[in-house]
Amino acid sequence: MKEVIIATKNAGKAKEFQTLLAKKGVEVKSLLDFPHCPDVEETGHTFAENAILKAETMAEYFHTMVIADDSGLSIDALGGRPGVYSARYAGEEKDDQANIAKVLEELKEVPLEKRTARFHCALAVAMPHRRTVVVEGTCEGYITEEPRGENGFGYDPIFYVPQKGKTMAELTKEEKNGISHRANALAKLEKQWNEIINNGE
Template sequence: MTKRVIIATKNRGKAKEFQHMFAPYGYEVQTLLDLPHIEDVEETGETFEENAVLKAETVAKELNALVIADDSGLAIDALDGRPGVYSARYAGLEKSDEANMEKVLSELQGVDEADRTARFHCVLAIAGPDMETKTVTGLCEGVILTEKRGTNGFGYDPIFYVPSLQKSMAELTDDEKSQISHRGHALKKLGKLISELV
């Protein structure tokens, strides 16, 4: 029997990253794109953790299955931690990566490089029948560029510069990104958890 894990997302970029990371564990990854009858869970939490738990528990209950949900976003120091939990819809409800990046770049106009520090934040929650929901957190520190660089990735990747690699997140290969990204760090912690849970 194939081991199946459901990732509570309709984001193709995230789905691809999870497939890449779960392959070594022998899991078949399904997302909400494969289960169109599942409604989107409204993210009413005020923190990444609250939203991740809400999504994982809601979908796990509906499908009676092991479900992993992530809530992630960008926190910029000069903007008092914004866009934060509103990262996906920062420029409006229609979720446009381009519009979100333009809004951040315009809000940071004239801000010195030294003050453009930021981090990607990811919380993964794993929930399922007869188990206590667990969460893990991953961070990736960086600096917001003044213009977009690179064509890989999604979301804010083209304007997020990783000083240790001297590249934007969108200039990294999938392997490089999974080594250093916030989701990569959280998944490494989740990998340890999964071996205990399954």
Template sequence: MKEIVIATKNAGKVREFAALFAKRGVEVKSLLDFPDAPDVAETGSTFADNAVLKAEAASRRLKRPVIADDSGLVVDALGGRPGVHSARYAGEDKNDARNIAKLLRELDGVPMEQRTARFHCALAVAIPGRPTAVVEATCDGYIAEAPRGEGGFGYDPVFYLPERGKTMAELAPEEKNQISHRAKALTKLDEQWEEIVGGKGRTE
């Protein structure tokens, strides 16, 4: 395999994948390189469902191997919300500040020990003529009572990591990239890559 497409227009995500595949001699491209790539409605009930939908639709259209991810925040006290609706939790415009504000309102009065949560990432690999494979990983923490930190994006300012005494937004980028849900999923993808390319379509 000489080339793989990452089903995103997020340059930060592309850099993460490029670092992984550079050692394999695989060129990484993104949807920015393919204006005719399909815009897929994320109608799945799980992160894995949505990742598969995006990867398979893009792979069919582009006739190339495609990796797609779907990720978000799962909060136990909210029955798993915001879940697959994480990006648009407070509205269709994907506003991080409003999403956080809604989350904190819903957790108002909930004690810290009951504010357990996890970031979840699912990566789907669609290769023409092969079974689609999925790898998944999580990063566990708690929801802080107020935002802290200037780094990261999304829910990072309220995602508290007790073992580090910081929110995800207070971590240096290189520290976050060692422990995040996406970093863990990328590690799994790397470990299983030969099996996936071989067509076994392993799913975890």
């Protein structure tokens, strides 16, 4: 089976890529499988910049094709925050519960109709001796007043998906993969996929 490295240390993301790419007959390895690999500082100001940074650094490190995901939540009432700072919104520990608590506190006075938000995902595919390919996907929703659901990761328990009538964390893995920002970004690689997979190294 063809193997692809996803440059992420986030177990939730890694699992989603495992399911999404298994359908394409691809086995996913994440950086969690390579405990000694270096950390990449996310110094970019956009999701795309950070995805390129992570993918290119790791493609150089591994000497092979690497895909990176930089993603996050943009809340309109907060001027687009937490945005590219989603992982560390409440501190360096990357604590999902603390991040959720901070968002809910900041939105305390904001009525439901003004709690519009979207998840963003930028995917960068870095290949030795080729130009890096970048695609982006989004998913629209609302921020709930309290967390609901046990599935997924990150901000999923407070992200309400109107078309499903549930929070992202109440969706099954298959349902989330049917509508997520990550799946939407990956779908944009569809046409190039065979070329990426066969010529990437």
